[in-house]
Amino acid sequence: MRVTKKLLLGTVIATAALTLAACAPSTGTTSPTESGEAGPAEITVGVITSETGPLASYGKQYLDGFKAGLEWATDGTDEVNGTKITVEYRDDAGDPDTAVGVAKELIGDGVNILAGSASSGVAAALAEQAGQNKVLFLSGPAAADAITGINDYTFRTGRQSAQDVATAGTFLGDLEGKTVTVFAQNNAFGQGNEAAVKAILGGKGATVNSVLVAEDVTEFTPFAQQVLAGSPDLVFVAWAGATSGAMWQAMSQQGVFDAVPVVTGLGDSATFGAYGEASEKISFLNHYFPGAPDNEVNDTMIEAVEKAGGTPDLFTPDGFNAAIMLVQAIKEGKGDVDAMVAALEGFEFDGPKGKLTVRASDHALIQEMYQVKLVSDGGAFTPELVDTVPADEVAPAEKQ
Structure with a gap:
């Protein structure tokens, strides 16, 4: 009612x-x-x-x-x-x-x-x-x-960002003893995500390491290999900008998606086609989509x-x-x-x-958050809800 x-x-x-x-x-x-x-x-x-x-x-x-x-x-x-x-x-x-x-x-x-x-x-x-x-x-x-x-x-x-990061952790469930690799650009955006993952997921028992890539890099194969070499239980990707397509392609070609779950944030509808052949292999955390x-x-x-x-x-x-x-x-x-x-x-x-x-x-x-996947729909990709994460499970640490 x-x-x-x-x-x-x-x-x-x-x-x-x-x-x-x-x-x-x-x-x-x-x-x-x-x-x-x-x-x-x-x-x-x-x-x-x-x-x-x-x-x-x-x-x-x-x-x-x-x-x-x-x-x-x-x-x-x-x-x-x-x-x-x-x-x-x-x-x-x-x-x-x-x-x-x-x-x-x-x-x-x-x-x-x-x-x-x-x-x-x-x-x-x-x-x-x-x-x-x-x-x-x-x-x-x-x-x-x-x-x-x-x-x-x-x-x-x-x-806020802390709710995004906490949602990423829900793809692993119990984080105690797990290893999470942050794959990000070596700039303020990437470093901020690295710090948040260390504070939030590390605070729940995960070991967090990072592969940070300079913004001017255009060949990502060595970095994808470095991610695999760390044998993580989860890869958290924080990436933005024109090199996104090449980065996702290298991750796919090096078999990262076949070896380990990869999580990133799903943006607005304009980004749904940005992941190339990796689209249906990525696990997405999400703030909102209409469905x-x-x-x-x-x-x-x-x-x-x-x-x-x-x-x-x-x-x-x-x-x-x-x-x-x-x-x-x-x-x-x-x-x-x-x-x-x-x-x-x-x-x-x-x-x-x-x-x-x-x-x-x-x-x-x-507020609640979402686990989402992208599915192919007539040549395009649309989001599909996987699970709803209760609000209290992803609430940010309280500031006093």
């Missing part, structure tokens, strides 16, 4: 209310007031994400989900308890400096709620602005673990996004979650930042991925 939107958005698991030193500016024709009294007539929200630049496709997925979620959570009115929600959409172009400039402009105009972005660098910069100016920030698809618990004002609306969850909220989101001309994809639910959390914050907090923070801490709600919980201590978003 579906939980009604009014009941859903009123569900709060109360934990600790924060007592903060100062209040941020507010918008609207009346001042935010104590619980039980009328809220402001209008609240403006600044949504800052990539509409142009290298992450524009991710930004569009997020925005499609946000718009569908706001319509759903407000019954199409863009209002909650008489307060009109006005959204200022701004493009960060994937650049932290641009995002900070936009954020300062919005905050200067009295905006005390920000949301976005697809870029971890942008999200970190916006979180810093939120902390300095004491405004609420609903961080979007950006996955960097450092954003969780960064300050009292920043909340996640999507998953993974089976619930009415997901069905509603997909229908709304497609009706608006969009295509549901990897980061669409992050935007939808952001809208639900926004409405909850305004409903309970009435524009007062301290009260909105308290309203979100411990908040449980039904999103496109099912039951989600905002962890009170560090504002991580606890």
Whole structure:
């Protein structure tokens, strides 16, 4: 049975209310007031994400989900308890400096709620602005673990890297005594994944070693052989960029997939054809694809996004979650930042991925994850759900 939107958005698991030193500016024709009294007539929200630049496709997925979620959570009115929600959409172009400039402009105009972005660098910069100016920030698809618990004002609306890595470990089950090899580029992205695997899977008993490859390498046969020489129980691949195809081809030619399970993250639909002949041999961890969850909220989101001309994809639910959390914050907090923070801490709600919980201590978003495979479908590849990993099994370590 579906939980009604009014009941859903009123569900709060109360934990600790924060007592903060100062209040941020507010918008609207009346001042935010104590619980039980009328809220402001209008609240403006600044949504800052990539509409142009290298992450524009991710930004569009997020925005499609946000718009569908706001319509759903407000019954199409863009209002909650008489307060009109006005959204200022701004493009960060994937650049932290641009995002900070936009954020300062919005905050200067009295905006005390920000949301976005697809870029971890942008999200970190916006979180810093939120902390300095004491405004609420609903961080979007950006996955960097450092954003969780960064300050009292920043909340996640999507998953983080630690949940990806923990999901990779579920392909092995009991990790005690197992060996995991990280195969990655020797850059910040690859090194970050290496560190996460060592901390998370190593912390569960696995021995973790690494094969790190310089970014300018184009011949990957020796490195694939090096992976095999380590006789791992699992290979975790963290790779991005133009050399991906050649890397996967070398792994296939050297028989890595026949010798050991290989796990990597499944990205958005644009990447489904990037794995070549290895496509059906790779085990994928996954945050979201439209066919993974089976619930009415997901069905509603997909229908709304497609009706608006969009295509549901990897980061669409992050935007939808952001809208639900926004409405909850305004409903309970009435524009007062301290009260909105308290309203979100411990908040449980039904999103496109099912039951989600905002962890009170560090504002991580606890959610289920997926094991997925790619299957050939008329000359293309489509994702197929293998298993759903319960949220508590892949919850990131709690930040105090």
